[in-house]
Amino acid sequence: MADTLSGRCLCGACAFTARPDGPAGTGACHCGMCRKWSGGIFMSVDCGDSVAFEDGAPLGRFRGSDWGERVFCTACGASLLWQLQDGTHQHVSIQCFEDPGQFEIGVEVFIDKKPGNYALAGDRKTMTEAEVFALYASEGGTT
Numbered sequence: 407m408a409d410t411l412s413g414r415c416l417c418g419a420c421a422f423t424a425r426p427d428g429p430a431g432t433g434a435c436h437c438g439m440c441r442k443w444s445g446g447i448f449m450s451v452d453c454g455d456s457v458a459f460e461d462g463a464p465l466g467r468f469r470g471s472d473w474g475e476r477v478f479c480t481a482c483g484a485s486l487l488w489q490l491q492d493g494t495h496q497h498v499s500i501q502c503f504e505d506p507g508q509f510e511i512g513v514e515v516f517i518d519k520k521p522g523n524y525a526l527a528g529d530r531k532t533m534t535e536a537e538v539f540a541l542y543a544s545e546g547g548t549t
Contacts, residue, residue: 413502415484436520450497
């Protein structure tokens with residue numbers, strides 16, 4: 407899925423374009439920070455470094471770790487994306503796109519942090535917190 411899609415926050419002040427990586431790059435995160443930030447499961451699609459916001463978009467950033475940050479709309483508070491602080495590995499909320507159903511969830515991360523009161527239907531790859539941190543460390547990230 408190399409097509410460029412348009413997305414936006416709840417109020418429309420943060421409009422953007424992005425090139426989602428498709429089902430292979432679509433995942434659900436159950437870490438405590440994502441759950442608190444998004445109000446539940448953070449379902450996102452990897453857009454590499456392709457996200458381009460319109461000029462003047464009221465963006466806020468929260469650095470939740472030594473390497474990652476969360477980007478949100480300062481006008482309506484909508485959660486937009488998680489990315490590395492250098493602007494790469496942009497994981498955009500699938501809810502920002504007109505049809506979030508086009509993205510099939512391919513992986514659930516921080517599966518060992520998922521509360522027991524919900525489960526996603528279907529089978530997919532899962533990764534624990536330790537596996538996610540090991541993956542970023544092997545890619546040169548900081549743990």
